[in-house]
Amino acid sequence: MIKKKVLIFGASGQIGRNIIRKITLKNYKVTAVTRNAHKSIFLKTQAPLGYLDIIEENIFDEKALEKLIEKHDVCINLIGILYEKKNNSFENIHALFPSILAKLCKEYKLKHFIHISALGINEAIDSDYAKSKLNGETNILKNFPLSTILRPSVVYSVDDNFTTTFMTLLNRLPIFPLYYSGKTRFMPIHCSDLTDIIYSVISKNISSKIVECVGPKTITFRQIIEILLKLINKKRILLPLPLSIANLSARFFQLFPKPLLTQDQLRLLKYDNIASGKYKTNSDFGIPSLRNFENEVEKYCYMWKETGE
Numbered sequence: 001m002i003k004k005k006v007l008i009f010g011a012s013g014q015i016g017r018n019i020i021r022k023i024t025l026k027n028y029k030v031t032a033v034t035r036n037a038h039k040s041i042f043l044k045t046q047a048p049l050g051y052l053d054i055i056e057e058n059i060f061d062e063k064a065l066e067k068l069i070e071k072h073d074v075c076i077n078l079i080g081i082l083y084e085k086k087n088n089s090f091e092n093i094h095a096l097f098p099s100i101l102a103k104l105c106k107e108y109k110l111k112h113f114i115h116i117s118a119l120g121i122n123e124a125i126d127s128d129y130a131k132s133k134l135n136g137e138t139n140i141l142k143n144f145p146l147s148t149i150l151r152p153s154v155v156y157s158v159d160d161n162f163t164t165t166f167m168t169l170l171n172r173l174p175i176f177p178l179y180y181s182g183k184t185r186f187m188p189i190h191c192s193d194l195t196d197i198i199y200s201v202i203s204k205n206i207s208s209k210i211v212e213c214v215g216p217k218t219i220t221f222r223q224i225i226e227i228l229l230k231l232i233n234k235k236r237i238l239l240p241l242p243l244s245i246a247n248l249s250a251r252f253f254q255l256f257p258k259p260l261l262t263q264d265q266l267r268l269l270k271y272d273n274i275a276s277g278k279y280k281t282n283s284d285f286g287i288p289s290l291r292n293f294e295n296e297v298e299k300y301c302y303m304w305k306e307t308g309e
Helices: 014-024 037-046 062-069 090-107 128-143 163-172 191-203 221-231 243-253 263-268 293-298
Strands: 005-009 029-034 052-056 074-077 112-116 148-152 175-179 210-213 237-241
Touching: 005 014, 014 029, 014 037, 014 191, 037 052, 062 090, 074 090, 090 112, 090 128, 112 128, 112 191, 128 148, 128 263, 148 191, 163 221, 175 221, 175 243, 191 210, 221 237, 221 293, 237 243, 243 263
Parallel strands: 005 029, 005 074, 029 052, 074 112, 112 148, 148 210, 175 237
Antiparallel strands: none
């Protein structure tokens, strides 16, 4: 018997695929909204037959959004971008779109609206990314106060763009740059742990405005790189980069369609990505993250080792 009907935006990413697998096995019916249905057909393999519908839709078409939202009990927004493109600004994706969703969720009396934001955005006052995320949160809570906003630290898994990108770079580069001397602190959370948190919010009707979602350990950026090097059996020179040179490299990289680093991301790296102490964390709700960063990455790092061993 179907428990609730769940609408997910941004379902084709690592978090979306994991949450679809988890909640459909718990008898939740999912509608996954995507910009390109034929490219996301692999999502069909993530759920039992009859428990997943894939819909192609323009996320800024309010009439279409109304028709989707009115048929569901829960709405989850996973959409986010790390850099701006021609038609995708931070403000549109992180502030305007979530605001529209929250307004419609209230209008159609949904039981829950869950929005994925980001950790550390209060402090990063000079980052456009962080400012847009904060604007989005403000708009959401104004339009639908019953919303739950989850602020995860860096999310990692075999499908991420974090550990996998760094292991690829560490495989190829003899020297690896450390921005801000690699001192920025993170509390990486495994994608499955974040999925467990989302499921608990839905199943237990957790209603807390902002929850910081963090992993079990605090590690610096330098330590992350050193762990990855150890796992793939590589030795590289880790070079602290002066800010002036770091800025030049970011200006160069952001010219590419998929930049490795932008100036805004460089500004964001100045700030620690750890629990602030101002809000409740997942542990406060009895959902601690148990997966250890090094142990989990070890399970899939073989793809970056010599001969794939």
